Amino acid sequence: MNQILETVTNSINDLISSSIKGIPAVIFAIIILVLTRFAADFIEQVADRIGKQVIKSHSLQVLFTKTSYILAWVTGCLLAGVAAFPGLRLGDVIATLGLSSVAIGFAFQDIFKNFLAGILLLVQEPFRINDQIIVGEYEGTVESINIRTTQIITYQGERILLPNSAVFTSAVQVRTAFNYRRTDLGVGVDYNTCLPQAKTILLKTIYEMNGVLENPEPEVDLVNFGDSSIDLVVRYWTAPSQTDVRRIQSQVIMAIKQAFDQANINIPYPIRTVYNYNQQEFNDYLPSDQKEYANHS
Structure with a gap:
């Protein structure tokens, strides 16, 4: 003991x-x-x-x-x-x-996958910090590209953290990749409108707008015979930032409405034509012999 x-x-x-x-x-x-x-x-x-x-x-x-x-x-x-x-x-x-690298790799494969994807995003630069992008259902401005996540700030002021691997393997729409961006704005005129005059007014209005680029040049296309209007599309180019695009689009809409009012060009409401028939005289649901009797009576 x-x-x-x-x-x-x-x-x-x-x-x-x-x-x-x-x-x-x-x-x-x-x-x-x-x-x-x-x-x-x-x-x-x-x-x-x-x-x-x-x-x-x-x-x-x-x-x-x-x-x-x-x-x-x-x-x-x-x-x-x-x-x-x-x-x-x-x-x-x-x-x-x-x-132990193999065991660690299996245990932390998601972390390593995001880490390598982050490095590739930083090296290849499909987009840069402060670019405005769309990834899936998320849209906003790139705040930072970290080792694990890509951070974007939405236009509503919310921060979204996206895994780098998801960003790297997804289709990414870079809205500020170039120095200009096109906006397509639809407008309709009634069938009594002189189309060359309407097109001339639209082009003149667009050229006079501050913020609309002269090169590439604005365009106006006739695209469709609508139910109640002839449809046109105004295509113009601005700076790529979402703020500039929305601000200039609001100004363009107001300017087009004012120019059309001065030229007495109507932007029509949807129109439906309703025909009133005599139901006794025109009855498509009766058999032929009953139709003849109904007509004689």
Whole structure:
């Protein structure tokens, strides 16, 4: 019994002794992590300055800055691990990471998928920060492209977080990809309207609008014989921003209405023609012999 108690006591003493010996190493590792935090922030600031001076693409600047920040933290954590466990060599850590990469890949495949998709979006630049895009049912302005998500702000002031993998594999409509954007505005005139005159008035009105570009030139097309009107489409180009498109469209609608009023050109309401028949004289549901009798009577 005494021998067992002695063995347990020796084991506890050895554990306490080894723990006390390991305290300086743990403290040193904690100091390394604290220094890593400041070093990572400093490296991020330096990388941001270098990226703005050397790299023209804003997306690649973001990628360079974030990569530098992550590498600084990875390096600091590895050094802290080696410092906390002196018997652990840096080569062993790297080898262990290599052996466990397959298991980690399966466990975090969605995270890695979004991470790689984010890098490809930043490198290929199908769209840029502040571009206005449509992805699926979401539309708004690109706020940032992070490691995991692409953030857009809708026109209603809401933030949408889209997984990078979904953005990368979906059809993306970039509304501000070019310096101009076309608006197609439908308008109808009644059948008594002189169509050349209406077309001339529309073109003159569009050319006089502030914000409508002269090149490409505005166009007016006759597109359809409607139920109560002859339909035209006014096509004009403006700056691509949604704010400019909506503002100028409102001004164009008001200007067209005013110009048509001055020229006495009507924009007709839907019209239905109703014919009133004598139901006794015209009855298509009676048999032929009864129809003849009804007509004679």
